[in-house]
Amino acid sequence: MADLKVKIHNLELKNPVMTASGTFGNGTEFDDFIDVNQLGAILCKGTTLHNREGNDYPRMAETPSGMLNAVGLQNKGVDYFIEHIYPEISKYSTHVIINVNGSSIEEYVSLAERINELENIPAIELNISCPNVKEGGMAFGTNLKMAEQVTREVRKAYNKTLIVKLSPNVTCISDIARAVEAQGADSISLINTFLGMAINIETQRPVLSTITGGLSGPAIKPIALRMVWQVAQAVKVPVIGMGGIMNAADAIEFFLAGATAVQIGTANFIDPTVTLKIIEGINSYLDKYNISSINDIVGKLQM
């Protein structure tokens, strides 16, 4: 059994496999299928200061080796979260991380302040990359100045581990990564979904109610991997990689490209037990090559 422990800033993970926000509910939805505590960490679904109904149906389109979603951050808001969900997920012994969203800097900051008080939440993931909301969201992640500003202000309000999640819908992702690192991000996670669209040729209308949506799944993996590789070279803080990871081999590619940990998203929909299979697969890979620790392959791409 190889050593799978990794560190994301102050956060020690028993293994490098986390779940991606918006694809794992709040964890409890998976209790019937797996022992959630075996995961390195879980990311709760995107939370906002106030209740959000999200976008109209249809919110999903299946596409070649992937899917488009246009959920639009449906959630009941942080008060509801603290009152109803937090007590329930506090039962988990693994780390629970909250994905923080806002449509203004003030909203991001207020939300971060509220979550800072929650004892059982050791980290937040600042989502500056949601393509499915009209105001804010991705705007923060695609504009260097705004990405800097929101990271700086949240950093002042939040004193635990701060992960910033980047959008791939930019021309140079390393620039954004360096900028948020300079403003105090403890870790960078990437990538969120790519903006895409699908058309129903029978009705000649867009499939999604919002016309465009976020593309995820294996279709985006090669681009995600390239971006993780670029960002890992640009920053010193640990990088969390995601985008189309379906199995342990995919995850290992991300480690070699420089990710310290990975997040599993869309794959959970197809196999709710996939995360545990990936942990097992990473372990077998390390054993097979006689590598004693996962950290020994992080960024070890041979050239």
Added chain:
Amino acid sequence: MKKTVCDLTVTSNIQLNHDNYLLRLHADKKLGKIIPGQFVNILVPGSPGTFLRRPFSVFDVNYDENTLSVLVKTVGGGTHKLSLLEINQRVNAIFPLGNGFSLPQKQEKILLVGGGVGIAPMMIMAKESKEIGADVHILLGAQSRRDHILIDQFSELGSVYITTDDGSLGTKGFVTHHPVLNNNEGFNRVYCCGPDPMMKAVAKISKSHGTECEVSLENTMACGFGVCLCCVTKTKSGNKCVCTEGPVFNVKDLSWQI
């Protein structure tokens, strides 16, 4: 029963007409109780173009033989591939999903309305309602005579009424044209599954009679167990997931303009 993800073995795959197949699947582990209206989410084997699972209502369960069946209508790549499954092949499924219909009381008079492949959940519903001792009436609608299947099986479970759009069998027109639905016949409850316009029309008539009506929605799904939030429908208390808080809804909770 708890939700489970496991491989099931095909024990039969019967073609019922030009585009409907009845798949019977055997579980290795003992099946827990499945509620009529619940569904299974099937991973289509050997169909790389079918990325996500495909949801199907539970058509029937045989607890003695430890099998469940689904009725598959071929409409695209995934369902076509399922129609080709052979005995002993394995398919991976997540089940049971969703909430299910509220079962009638003994001696209650109920009407089950199924349009097209919407008849699927009505078989298990009719069976269990009959066992409870309800007075079961079943209204089945399809385009044409050749689209009607399983009428004999339904007839064993209750009084069956038929409509076809072209009049080739039973009453001509949609299910909403049938007198059993239109003449207020004192049903305690109406249950309906089929295309949205049909369910809305049935709901409207039931409402005018003051009869409770439950419908089973078929929104497109990515996960089927409440985590992607893609399958929502508008209700009077906000957006709700069809896969967990449905697929069955009491019409009075939905924001339908009827």
